[in-house]
């Protein structure tokens with residue numbers, strides 16, 4: 001989740017050329033990503049076979065896979081996943097836009113900093129889920145509350161990092177741009193935004209992680225008819241451990257995909273290529 | 280192309296440790312198209328003075344006039360090359376950095392890239408057009424910065440030890456190039472250095488500053504014919520004269 005693990009596989013960082021065949025790199029990436037799944041699966045299977053828990057509560061992988069398969073072909077699991085992803089992206093999308101704007105405003109204007117910083121500082125350390133009952137009371141059960149809560153909670157790290165990022169934009173870049181005739185608007189677009197990008201991306205990552213946490217939890221509370229959190233929570237009542245595990249696995253896969261396919265890619269093409277995040 | 284007047288300029292920095300004098304009562308005038316060098320020991324306030332003229336720092340007292348108008352902030356009439364390598368935008372290639380000023384001016388893409396390519400060729404970096412700054416050496420980055428400042432054609436060029444990081448041979452090349460560009464474009468140039476030979480090679484006039492807190496100590500016209508020969512007797516004589524004004528505090532020419 002930190003910026004460190006982004007850079008390792010990138011050739012854009014301009015390390016001294018090493019003779020690693022392309023297949024090798026691909027293989028390493030694959031094993032790196034599969035490794036945690038393999039380890040968890042092996043441990044799971046071991047515990048299941050030892051019979052420390054009743055099979056009902058701790059089913060073997062075979063049973064879990066069967067449940068996963070059944071839920072997938074029947075379209076139930078994809079439906080749950082789609083609803084969750086929709087809420088995630090809606091909430092996180094709002095947080096990304098609003099958070100980056102507020103953070104940049106705080107970094108650029110004393111006034112905005114004085115107004116927002118105390119509020120953000122108070123709100124940020126409170127665990128996101130603590131706000132859930134309030135949101136549910138104010139906005140009712142259902143999608144709207146869930147999305148709003150996800151957006152609200154994940155905005156904090158985004159605001160903080162955008163703010164820090166703007167502060168970290170080098171004065172000499174601003175001066176160079178101004179000497180070359182950049183007005184406020186162009187300065188923002190061509191200097192502040194790219195200059196703050198390493199921090200903004202870090203903030204978005206942290207924000208997405210927050211969004212996940214609070215979303216899965218709030219789906220258990222908000223009485224939404226679909227969603228992975230709801231599915232996992234609902235399965236508990238009938239001791240359907242296999243269903244719960246299928247849900248957890250899907251959450252892990254979606255999280256990993258967002259991280260590897262979206263964030264790492266953006267970073268490789270921007271801040272890593274520009275040498276702003278060092279290997 | 281624009282005359283410059285510096286009148287009794289002082290600046291104090293406010294630091295947590297108290298007030299630090301940056302420059303003290305600097306005054307001098309410059310004719311349009313003059314090449315002025317400022318020399319002085321490290322920490323005497325050369326960069327501070329240049330930043331005041333560029334309009335990035337407001338003097339505590341005194342005034343700067345460029346082309347008769349009082350300076351109030353930065354402006355496109357002044358191109359700046361800073362002492363710091365980090366001045367290039369890391370998110371733009373060498374070419375993208377050089378086109379920046381033209382882009383701000385609204386010059387169409389094809390035209391500005393054409394101009395930028397020429398400027399990069401002048402500083403011998405046409406091969407590195409598409410490289411990002413972090414893949415360039417310090418000296419190369421500094422040359423891109425020079426191309427960038429020249430590309431949008433400001434009337435006044437303010438340069439802060441731009442060649443200090445270059446090897447002797449490249450520096451000679453760059454000095455010749457700069458003398459040449461100046462001769463052709465007739466820009467008004469203020470050039471900070473602590474290399475005495477460089478000052479004698481480039482300047483119409485040299486301003487010598489005292490050690491911290493910087494004051495103007497002497498003004499020395501250099502009236503050697505151009506192009507100048509750094510090995511001629513007159514050149515070496517002038518260099519000695521300048522060194523004596525510095526009172527041995529300057530780094531010798533060979534450094």
Ligand SMILES: Nc1ncnc2c1ncn2[C@@H]1O[C@H](COP(=O)(O)OP(=O)(O)OP(=O)(O)O)[C@@H](O)[C@H]1O
Pocket residue numbers: 292293294299300301302319320321322323324325326327328362473491
């Ligand atoms: N941002 C700053 N804040 C506080 N003091 C500063 C700052 N910049 C410079 N100074 C002080 O002002 C004085 C002049 O600094 P300046 O950078 O202008 O020197 P200089 O002549 O350019 O030196 P050099 O040849 O080493 O580049 C120094 O004593 C320095 O301590």
Ligand SMILES: [Mg+2]
Pocket residue numbers: 325326327362439
């Ligand atoms: Mg300096």
